[in-house]
Each structure stands twice: as structure tokens, then as C-alpha cells.
Amino acid sequence: MKKSNRYTRRQLLTAVAGLAAAGATTDRGSAQAARPPALRSETAQFVEFRRGAELPPVRLQRIDGSFVDLSTFRGKSVLVNFWATWCAPCRRELPLLERLRRTIDSSLLEIVPVSIDRTPSADVSAFLKRLDIRTLRTYHDPQGHIARGANEGVDAPFILYGMPVSYIIDRQGRVAGYVTGELDWTSSDALALLAHYRQT
Numbered sequence: 636m637k638k639s640n641r642y643t644r645r646q647l648l649t650a651v652a653g654l655a656a657a658g659a660t661t662d663r664g665s666a667q668a669a670r671p672p673a674l675r676s677e678t679a680q681f682v683e684f685r686r687g688a689e690l691p692p693v694r695l696q697r698i699d700g701s702f703v704d705l706s707t708f709r710g711k712s713v714l715v716n717f718w719a720t721w722c723a724p725c726r727r728e729l730p731l732l733e734r735l736r737r738t739i740d741s742s743l744l745e746i747v748p749v750s751i752d753r754t755p756s757a758d759v760s761a762f763l764k765r766l767d768i769r770t771l772r773t774y775h776d777p778q779g780h781i782a783r784g785a786n787e788g789v790d791a792p793f794i795l796y797g798m799p800v801s802y803i804i805d806r807q808g809r810v811a812g813y814v815t816g817e818l819d820w821t822s823s824d825a826l827a828l829l830a831h832y833r834q835t
Contacts, residue, residue, distance in 0.1 A: 669835075672827040676816030679797070681828060687809035693781060693792050695747065695774045698756045698763075706808060708745040712832040713804040714820070715747045717782050717795060720754070720762045724817035725799045729768055735820045736770045743833050749774045751782060751795070805832050 674681040693705035705713070716732060718725035729748065736746050748771055750759045756775050763773060776782060783791040793802060797815035805811045811832055818825055 671812070671831045672824065674814060674818070674824050674828045676814055676818045678816040679814060681803075681812055681814040683812040684810055687805065687811050689807070689809050690792055690804065695749070695781070696776065698750075698760050698773050698775055700756065705747070705804075708747075708804075709808050710806055711743055711745055712806055712829065713745045713747055714829065715749065715793065715802040715804065716799060717749050717751055717776075717793065717801070718799045719751050720759065721752075722798045726766065728799055728817045728820075729763075729766055729771075731818070731820050733766075733768050733771050738821065739829075744829060746771060747774060749776050749781060751776050751779065753777050803828070803832050805835060 671681065671683055690705060695703050695705055697703065705715075714732075716728070718729060720726075732746055732748060739746075750773065752759050752775070754777070756777075759773070759775055763771075779787075779791065781791060782793040782795050784795050793800075796813065799817060800813055800815045801818070802813045803811045820826075820829075
């Protein structure tokens with residue numbers, strides 16, 4: 636006897652529900668794939684800005700006194716790390732950033748360590764030499780033009796939520812998020828987060 640090609644109402648509803656569920660799963664999967672991997676320090680985790688704002692013009696001062704615009708690095712992801720000589724976690728983190736600089740292609744990621752010390756640049760430079768920091772191009776913001784404390788009430792492109800604090804800027808020049816506290820930037824979790832922003 637020839638089988639009927641007609642489906643019962645229950646079978647149709649079950650099939651439609653299954654397709655809807657599959658679509659929802661796919662959408663959730665795509666959304667999750669677009670989210671950055673988790674990254675945690677001992678005290679905090681990476682905070683993603685869902686709608687990262689494009690940075691205003693930011694002029695960075697190098698330790699040697701020369702200047703460079705942050706927009707120069709547009710087209711690659713940027714890790715901006717604020718630190719100070721008086722900050723013990725910063726002293727432990729800087730050599731890890733140095734190691735990262737030596738292992739990652741600078742055409743893919745720019746590392747921008749910025750000292751917020753109020754001391755002369757020569758003192759900061761001497762401090763870096765004692766730590767054997769030789770490949771990182773370091774910057775200095777003694778007047779707080781680039782970064783200010785959260786409660787200082789002064790406009791600056793970056794907020795110092797803690798020390799150290801690191802911001803990630805995506806390839807379009809938008810601030811993607813930040814994390815406070817000392818991190819091993821050569822760890823698998825940190826490298827996964829940096830890779831995420833190199834690809835988006």
C-alpha cells in the first residue's frame with residue numbers, strides 16, 4: 636500500500652519547533668563566538684565595552700621626549716598598559732609585557748606601556764633599565780593628559796580604575812574594554828583575548 640506524504644499537524648508543529656530551536660542555537664552560537672574569551676587577573680576580569688567608542692585624538696609622549704599619535708596604530712589591535720614605578724604589581728607585569736613584545740609580531744599587535752609617574756622621564760628610563768626592559772617602546776604621562784583616576788573629575792581618554800590597568804583597542808580604533816590588576820600577558824587566556832581582537 637502506498638504511503639501518504641501528508642504529515643499530521645503534530646508532526647508539522649514538531650518540525651517547525653525543531654527548526655526554530657536550531658536557528659536560535661545557531662544565533663546564540665554566533666553571538667557567543669563574537670564575544671571575547673574570558674580573561675581574569677587575581678583581582679578582576681576583562682570588562683568588555685559592548686559599544687566601544689572611537690578614541691579622540693591621543694598624543695603619546697615617548698620616554699625620549701618625542702611624540703606619536705595613537706591613531707598611528709590604526710589597523711592593528713593595541714594593548715595600552717598604565718603603570719608606575721611605585722606599583723609592585725606593575726613591576727612584576729612589565730617583564731611579561733617585554734616577553735610578549737618579543738614573541739608577537741608588531742604588525743599585528745602594538746603594545747603601549749604608559750608610565751604615569753610624576754618623576755622626570757630619565758628616572759623612568761633608568762627604572763626600566765634595571766628591570767631589563769629593552770624592546771618595549773615606553774611612554775610617559777606625568778601630567779595626566781592621557782589617564783586620570785576615576786574620582787579626579789578631569790576629562791581624559793582613559794580612566795585609571797586601578798593599577799596596573801590595561802585597555803585593548805580594536806583595529807578600528809575603538810576601545811574594546813579593560814582589565815585591572817597584574818596579568819601574565821603570555822598566558823593562553825591572555826593570548827586568546829589578544830587574538831580575538833586581532834581578528835575582529
